[in-house]
Amino acid sequence: MRRLLTATGVAVVAFAASVLVAVSPASAAVGLHTSGRDIVEANGQKFVMRGVNHEHVWFTGQTSSFANIKAKGANSVRVVLGSGKRWGPSNDVPAIITLCKQNKLICVLEVHDTTGYGEDSAAASLDEAVNYWISQKANLVGQESYVVINIGNEPIGNTNAAQWTAATVGAIQKMRTNGFEHLLMVDAPNWGQDWQYVMRDNAQTVLDADTKHNTVLSIHMYDVFNTAASITDYLNRFQTNNWPLVIGEFGWQRSSNNVDDQTILAEANARGLGYLGWSWAGNNDPYLDMTNNFDPAQLSTWGLRIFNGPNGITATSKEATIYGGTASPSPSASRSASPSPSPSRSASPSPSPSRSASPSPSTSPLPGRTCSATYTILNSWQGGFQAEVKVTAGSSAITGWTVTWTYANGQTVTQFWSATVAQSGAAVTARNVSYNGSLAAGASAAWGFLGSWNGTNSVPAVTCAAS
Structure with missing residues (x-):
């Protein structure tokens, strides 16, 4: 794997019929x-x-x-x-x-x-x-x-x-x-x-x-x-x-x-x-x-x-x-x-409440601290996609970041990692987790997610606020 679910989220399609014969057992096997x-x-x-x-x-x-x-x-x-x-x-x-x-x-x-x-x-x-x-x-x-x-x-x-x-x-x-x-x-x-x-x-x-x-x-x-x-x-x-x-x-x-x-x-x-x-x-x-x-x-x-x-x-x-x-x-x-x-x-223990249920406590942007973010679709299939968001600190070090965007085509974030994500309607807010909020000047951190789409999957305009 080591792709953080690159393989997930593909849509199931209808089975096609096939009739095939059975495999023969091994002969003179030396082990398993x-x-x-x-x-x-x-x-x-x-x-x-x-x-x-x-x-x-x-x-x-x-x-x-x-x-x-x-x-x-x-x-x-x-x-x-x-x-x-x-x-x-x-x-x-x-x-x-x-x-x-x-x-x-x-x-x-x-x-x-x-x-x-x-x-x-x-x-x-x-x-x-x-x-x-x-x-x-x-x-x-x-x-x-x-x-x-x-x-x-x-x-x-x-x-x-x-x-x-x-x-x-x-x-x-x-x-x-x-x-x-x-x-x-x-x-x-x-x-x-x-x-x-x-x-x-x-x-x-x-x-x-x-x-x-x-x-x-x-x-x-x-x-x-x-x-x-x-x-x-x-x-x-x-x-x-x-x-x-x-x-x-x-x-x-x-x-x-x-x-x-x-x-x-x-x-x-x-x-x-x-x-x-x-x-x-x-x-x-x-x-x-x-x-x-x-x-x-x-x-x-x-x-x-x-x-x-x-x-x-x-x-x-x-x-x-x-x-x-x-x-x-x-x-x-x-x-x-x-x-x-x-x-x-x-x-067995119930799963923890969905990470998208509510955002992390808000952090206020600080003067002189800036960041930028890029949104890239890595893989796409019928009904689903995987994307990566890369956050880069500006000319000063930052201690946290918040990325926001608004979907134009009804897309939905379904899973995510290395960020805390909340979606309300078309609006998505993502915040850093404990280990990737502090970035030196010019340094970057990437996080990813899986999403669903139907018809069109355009790339939204993304904004980044630093603290």
Whole structure:
């Protein structure tokens, strides 16, 4: 991810019918592998991922997170790596695998540089990601029972998402040609959310390209999947066709526009699907962070929901048998037979009041202190968009800022980070948070948000007042 929800907010479109044949199970697998739509260990024991994402490449010193994630009950961790194209390179793979094994976690390793390729000019291609894996091959061979290789994170954006099929087939075949026998994981296009259904409609082609028949597909669920129907319809297609699938990233439903995490958890439990929530910490956003500053004693609302809530990690995680795990998941068959009813959402702490409910205390502009602001639309899709606002101090240092604008086309701010935002009708007011209000002369701070639109999405005139 590391895009603060670049992938979220895409509109759901109608499903197109397709009838495809089921994937064949792996043969002579040396470790973790697929069998029908399941992931199994080398001994044939089914393994269902129950874990979280850890932003290792940006927080390499947070090695205690592996033990802390395990202590919360997880059996897996998806570790963010960099190939060197944009982040990293992550040359500490042996140490990461050791941390996973010491803490009895299945290690899903992913290259994050591919995020949004085709739309983000800085992104790496899947082929470049494979080159990184080849460079790390000596560290990975022999770890097939402990490591899953997620070739590239969200490898195609919303621009020409159809290129995903050929790129993914090529990446899988290049991995196999170079001798990798690991379970491979491949993410969907559209920033992982597959709202154009390229992965769904080409799943069999991709699975058939793997000579080892050992690939699992991964869907990232954010605001595209904000209803139970959108989630169950998508998962049903994969289940019907017996395609292996994990939910490789998702957040929580802080507002009605956000992903329906409770349905994800319940459906995953009912169907025996693995899930990996985003993320342990590092986003500086309570919509995404499960802990406050990596502190396991300070779980956010999101952390409480995914670890301690109904169908969460504590209730359903089962340690891999390679580590000696034997206990069955605690949820009963009757509970997993259908999604939990909506009242179960109150079992975990309710989300904090919407940050847009009221603005922060007003600050008065001070003479001689000025600022300017620029409003940039970073991504746009039918019905939604992501924007960034950059605030720059004038010729004198400032201790706070307030940005305002008025929408001309009925747009609505739906989520935000690194600012406190209030909207009244068309008028929007944004104020700094504790860590980005004080700016030296000429210094800048950026914050972002997601919004909805219909028909026209013009850029408003923005004003900035400093204090």
